[in-house]
Structures are given as C-alpha cells and as structure tokens.
Amino acid sequence: MDNNNLVIRTKVIRAVRDFFWRNGFIEVDTPCLVKIPGMEPHLNPFKAIGIGNDNGYLITSPEYAMKRLLCAGWKKIFQITRSFRSGEIGPTHNPEFAILEWYRANADYKDIMKDTENLIFDVAKRVFGRVKFTYQGREVNLRPPFERLSVIDAFEKYAGIRRRVLENEKLLRFAAIKKGYNITKNMDYSDVFFLIFLNEIERNLGAPRPTILYDYPISMAALSRPKSDNPKYAERFELYIAGLELANAFSELSDPDEQRARFINEQKLRRRLKKEVYPIDEKFISALEYGMPESGGIALGIDRLVMFFTDAREISDVMFFSYNQL
C-alpha cells in the first residue's frame, strides 16, 4: 500500500469511467453473487454457502451477465466491478480484483483493439499529461497504434517455431522436447504452447510499444468465435504492456449450439481435473438462442493497469488493502 499509488489508482479509475461515458457507453452493474459461475476449467470460483438451500458463487468475471444484456438489445456497455478467483495470489494476483469489461454490439475484436489503445492513451494523457512511461526499467510509449502481433508470428519470431509446427500437436511436442523441455504425457496442447510461450515469448512483449497478441489456436478459443477465413484460429487477443498481461478480448461467440458444445467440453475437463463441475447456465444459452448480435468484448485488469502506471512491482502496492494486508 502506497498513498501516492492509491491516489493514482482512483484517478485512473475515474479517467477510465469518463472515457467510456464520453464515448457513448452505458455503465452497468451486474451481480457479483451468482447461481452458476464461470465454467473455465482453470479458474476456481469461490462458493458462497447458505443462500436458502442453495449455494451461490462469486463471479470470476461478469461476462455471462453482460452478454445477456447484449442479447437483450444493449449496444455499448461497460462496468468496473470486482471478480474473485480462488487460489490466485502472488505478485500480480489477488483473489479479489478490479476488472473492467466492455462490449460492443455489431463489432468484432478489431474494434475492441482500437478501443483498447484509445482508452489507455486517453487515460495516460488525462491523468499524467504524458504518454511515455517506464515500467520496471522498460520504456513504453503508449501512443497508438500499438504493436499487432499474431500468435503465429510471435512463435516464429521469438521461439523459432514455424506455423506448420504450431498447428500440429505432435510436431509441437517434438519441437519442445528438442528444445529441452520436460514434456510429459499428461500435458495437453495448451500446456506445451504455454511452456514455450512463458519461457521464450512473453518477456519480449509490450515494450517499447504495447503489444496486441492476436489469433489464438482454436483449442484456446475460450468464448471467442473462429476466424471466418481460417477456422483453425479464434478471434481472440491479449494485451501486454512491458511484460504485464493486462487484458483478454474476443469476437464473442454467439452461436448457442457451439457455446453448449464448449460448455460440455469444459465440464469434461473440469471432471478430469477433479474440480467441481457446474451445470450449464441455461439462462445464458437461451439468451444466445434468442439472439446475440455479432459483438466484441474484453476484460482488463484495473489493478495491473495501475501497477503499470505507478511502476509498482507488486499488485499489493496499488490496492487499498490486498488480501494479505487484511
């Protein structure tokens, strides 16, 4: 906790709100306590016991509710809310954190890329009056356009892995073993992908310009839709600034059948990982059946954005009280 950082935190949050209000977005506030949490196999929601005879859960992100609003006809929405993820604590993680999400109907991830760079540039100018920052010794210029780098090009450029290899699980495993990684049978494609990504690629991202890393292999699509011209890849991007992972965005999946199929897969994976398996959120699916416009959406970690602006090494340096300070 650092008083100066906290003053910056409140100013950044206010500037973020102003940016969206000025640009015609409506601020919404959907619940943090829900009946069915996010199904994401690698996230662990907190259970809230004792709601009548039921258990509730704290959200890991407000995305299901916000997408239901898109189905109900809302066009441009945003909110800054709290999300909760069990087991996530460390220099860049606190179990409770501030998340910014925004969605645009009749848009895709490219529109969200533009929003993202405009937002960060605007906040920097309004709060600090400058666009050049240093984060942990690395200089970053926030003037748009940000670097746009496809996952394919990032693997080729920083890890020497060709597209043909990246697209083939066997070849990728073989390449990783040749590089000296300890690849075991129980590792799946995304594990091998992230081992190479975290060891060789991530540290190069986000300086001297922020990096928008886009088009993930379809197996890592999460809630994004396949690229229309190449269904092996999903329209998803992540934002990196000076090595910090700040945001994750999608051209949102709006097909209810595909969504149900992905939920069923995630249920299977949760079972295999011996995690609690949640029922499918039928209200969410039926909202998609009613019809969701083609939309783009994003989740951005506010605490990490403040870490960047204050050159803070740890997330606890920018929170009023981190969990460990309670």
Added chain:
Amino acid sequence: MQTSEFKKGSAVKYNGETYLISDFQFVNPGKGSAFTRTKLKNIKTGKVIEVTFKSGESVEDADLQYKKCNYMYNDGVDYYFMDNKTYDQFSISKDLIGDYADLMVENSEITVVCVDGSPCSIQLPPKLDFKVISAPPGEKGDTATGAVKPVVIETGATINAPLFVKEGDVIRVNTETHEYVERVQQK
C-alpha cells in the same frame, strides 16, 4: 521434487547444471493451466536464469549441505570464510552471495550452503538485528504514516526506516527484502 515443493533456496538440476531457486511465483496465463515461474541461480557462475515449469511437473533436486562458518571479510569480489569445525578457509564470489552481501557482519557466524561439497551460497535468518551507524534527523512536521528516511547500518547497507530511528538504535531487518521490520528495545 514437484513444483509445489519449491522453496526459496532449494537446489534443482536443470539441463545438467545445478541451480538454487532464488524466487518463484505462480502464473496463470490467459485461459491456461497453472505454471510456476522461477528465477534460478547457477551455483557455479551465479548467473540467474528465468525458467517456467508447468505446475505439478517434477524437477530433479540436488542435495544441499549446510555448515556453520565464520565470515571474516571481503575484498569487494570474494567473501572469505572459515569452517568452524575444520578451520579450513575458503571464499565465495559476490555473484553467488547476491543480495545478502550487504547484510553480512564481519566476524560473525553464518550458515554456508554447499552442493556436492563445494560452497555455493549463504543463508541468513529471515530477520536479523543491526546497529544503526548513521541516521539523518527526521524532518519536523512530517508525521504522515509511512514516511521513511534512509539510515545506514553497521554493514554499510542503507535501509529505509521510520523517521524516529536514531543513530545507535538497533533495528530488525527482513533479510529477504531488505525492509525495516521494527526497532529493537535495548537492555
């Protein structure tokens, strides 16, 4: 050992070389399973590399031995010790001692860490007491909580301490972070 058993200071073999774990943290890349990011310090060269393992992965561990030694002095490059049992003298380079270097008091007992018999690092207790040898007077009126000033302790290291700390005080310091913990009451 498994990644969940990682501790700061434990020794692992990686690509045929032995390393001490100097730092580690959990990372969840977007929508992926958990990984453990480590900083590994080569016990021969002192060079630090960053390696990320998949959480749950097994990593070969290396055996460490600890021995009590007397830290004698340093010449700016090497730190000289004497084994309290055998009276053997040896040195460890500053690169291997790393961040602990400026918290070692000459002629005090220190635990030396060895791998396969060769000294490669030292261990300090998590908190240690040091005498303050120089402290600028705190500025009047500046009583906001959290206000600090730099003070110099007996090893020559500079520590940020609260404004009330005076020359001659003994303060407790976190040896990992070099942060002030508390002022120690002297008898």
